[in-house]
Amino acid sequence: MIARRLDLVIAVLFLASLALPVIDMATGLVDDPDIDENRSLATFPELGGSRDAWRAFGPAFESWFADHMGLRGSLVATFRFLNQDLLDSADSVLTGRDGWLFLLRDTVDYADRLPLPADLCGRNPFDASELAAWVEALEENRRRVEALGARYVLMIVPNKQSVHGDRMPDRIRCRRGPRRLDQLTDALAARPGFPLLALDQAFSIHAGLGEQLWFRTDTHWDGTGAVLGYRVLIDHVEDRLGRELPDAVDSGAVEIDPMKGSGWGLARMLGRVRESRERATVIDRLDPRAPSIGNELPGHSRGPLRPPERFRHEDESLPTVLALHDSFFGQRFKYLLAESFSQADFVWHRGEPSLGPDLDLVRELKPDIVVHEMVERNLLHPYFDTDRSD
Numbered sequence: 504m505i506a507r508r509l510d511l512v513i514a515v516l517f518l519a520s521l522a523l524p525v526i527d528m529a530t531g532l533v534d535d536p537d538i539d540e541n542r543s544l545a546t547f548p549e550l551g552g553s554r555d556a557w558r559a560f561g562p563a564f565e566s567w568f569a570d571h572m573g574l575r576g577s578l579v580a581t582f583r584f585l586n587q588d589l590l591d592s593a594d595s596v597l598t599g600r601d602g603w604l605f606l607l608r609d610t611v612d613y614a615d616r617l618p619l620p621a622d623l624c625g626r627n628p629f630d631a632s633e634l635a636a637w638v639e640a641l642e643e644n645r646r647r648v649e650a651l652g653a654r655y656v657l658m659i660v661p662n663k664q665s666v667h668g669d670r671m672p673d674r675i676r677c678r679r680g681p682r683r684l685d686q687l688t689d690a691l692a693a694r695p696g697f698p699l700l701a702l703d704q705a706f707s708i709h710a711g712l713g714e715q716l717w718f719r720t721d722t723h724w725d726g727t728g729a730v731l732g733y734r735v736l737i738d739h740v741e742d743r744l745g746r747e748l749p750d751a752v753d754s755g756a757v758e759i760d761p762m763k764g765s766g767w768g769l770a771r772m773l774g775r776v777r778e779s780r781e782r783a784t785v786i787d788r789l790d791p792r793a794p795s796i797g798n799e800l801p802g803h804s805r806g807p808l809r810p811p812e813r814f815r816h817e818d819e820s821l822p823t824v825l826a827l828h829d830s831f832f833g834q835r836f837k838y839l840l841a842e843s844f845s846q847a848d849f850v851w852h853r854g855e856p857s858l859g860p861d862l863d864l865v866r867e868l869k870p871d872i873v874v875h876e877m878v879e880r881n882l883l884h885p886y887f888d889t890d891r892s893d
Contacts, residue, residue, distance in 0.1 A: 596769050602780065603670035603719045604769035605663055606880070619880055620671070623664050625680020627883070629687070636887035638690045640856040645697065647858070648873050651865045653825075654743050657691075658700040658736060658876040659684060660724070660831050663717045665879060666706045683882040698743070703879075705735050718783045721767035723831060726759040726784035732831075733839040740843075740872055744822060749792070751842035756791050757835075759784050786835040792817050793841035803864060805851040812849045814841030821845035822871035827852035827861055832876055844872075854881035 597605040597620070606619060621627045629637070641657060648655035661684065664671055684703060691697045709731060710716055716728030724732060730752060737748055751757050766779025773779075793816040798804070800811040814837065823846040826832055832840070832849060841847040848868060852861060854877030865873055 596773050597672065598773075599670045599672050601670060601719075603667065604721075604766075604773070604779070605671060606722050606769065619662060619664060619883070622682050622880075622883060623662070623668065623671075625682060625685075627683070628681055629683050629882075633887060634686055634690055637687060637856050637882070638694070640887075641691065642694060642697070644856075644858045644875060647862055648865055651862070651869070653865055653870050653873045654698070654740075656698045656700060656736070656739060656743075656872060656874045658732075658874055659687075659702065659882075660732065660876065660878045661703045661706055662879040663722060665703065666710045666728075667715075667717055669710075682879075684879050687882065698739070700736060700739055702732055702735055705731065715783060718767050718781060720770040720779045720781050722769060723833070726786040726835070729786060729836050729839065730759060733836065736840070736874065737843050740822075740824075744871065746822075748821065748843040749818070751839045754792070754842060755789055756793075756842045757786050757788050757838055760787050786838060788835075788838050791838065791842065793844070793847065795837075795841075800848065800850065800864070803850050803861075805853075809851040811851070812837065814844075814847045814849075816841065816845045816847075819845050823868070824848070824872040824874060825850070825864060825868055825870040826874045826876065827858065827864075828874070828876040829854050829878060829881075831878060846870075852876075854878065854884075856886055 595607050597607045599605055644657075645655045665682065665684070688699065688701075688703070691699045706716060706728070714727060716724055716731060718725050733751065737750065741748055749756075752759070762781070762783055762785045764781050766776045767781055770776050770779035770781075793814045795812055795814050797812065798810040799813040804810045821844050824840065824844045826840065826847065826849045828849060828851065837847070837849055848864075848870070850861065850864060852858070852875070858865075858875060
């Protein structure tokens with residue numbers, strides 16, 4: 504008798520647990536916490552008159568329900584507390600020292616993308632075929648760009664943990680082996696005159712002197728880091744062209760200002776925007792000589808949020824540049840770089856080793872300099888179909 508009653512109680516509790524989310528959606532019984540997931544939640548789908556619209560309604564409704572289910576905020580908050588605070592095992596973000604956050608895996612979910620800390624410790628090196636494929640693709644970029652009359656510059660921005668590794672949690676500390684960037688740098692150094700920008704060394708020196716070069720709660724460099732990267736790039740271009748270029752900061756076009764605020768991108772991924780605090784620097788525009796004239800290359804847009812942008816300097820005697828870039832060349836970095844060129848075109852390029860169709864832009868624009876920029880973690884992506892040795 505007691506066993507039957509216990510079974511009945513369990514069954515009732517089970518059915519109630521299934522019904523509670525729907526009851527909460529209908530009544531608003533529970534005041535769910537506001538969860539920042541660094542993404543837009545699915546909207547309720549519209550029913551159309553076509554057969555395809557009816558077919559699409561089911562999956563779209565499922566996505567909407569998953570994002571708006573009753574008690575979802577409480578469940579997500581509980582999961583984050585258990586996973587991040589108690590177990591310290593977040594999937595994508597690593598909590599470091601003194602409020603520093605680090606990306607554990609790339610923000611794009613590639614199944615074959617390798618974890619960043621393992622690369623920092625030298626545990627996932629290129630095999631011989633992968634390294635050879637990268638070197639050959641980059642060398643081909645150089646040959647084809649120079650054949651079109653421009654100078655090619657490969658600019659690899661180091662990972663945050665490669666620069667500020669002293670802020671990583673103690674359990675990640677390891678005896679460092681060669682990173683993939685180290686391997687690629689050595690291989691390209693064997694190619695006479697290959698124009699690889701040595702950002703890694705300059706950033707390590709400045710970080711060793713105690714300078715903060717990255718946002719504590721984001722994946723990107725702050726104003727100080729951006730200006731350092733800009734000046735290393737301009738020094739390289741001046742050497743290649745044999746002439747001096749205007750400096751955006753020294754000319755008064757921009758300045759670096761301190762900032763304080765709530766957490767940024769990595770804090771959003773953890774749902775800790777309010778709890779996290781950011782102290783860094785940002786670039787402010789003061790008296791620009793190179794205003795933006797908007798998107799002059801609409802055929803090369805990479806979606807509505809990634810249009811090309813052109814800046815034109817009042818000094819037409821300066822050289823021109825085409826920058827093929829990822830998110831490290833954000834709007835504020837564009838302000839910097841544009842001040843050193845008569846015309847600066849910025850076109851989104853996620854960081855693939857081969858420039859591919861973007862070489863048509865070089866042919867069309869005839870720039871003096873082509874900057875091919877990517878971030879170090881891009882080297883972990885399996886672009887080439889090679890067999891890794893065991």
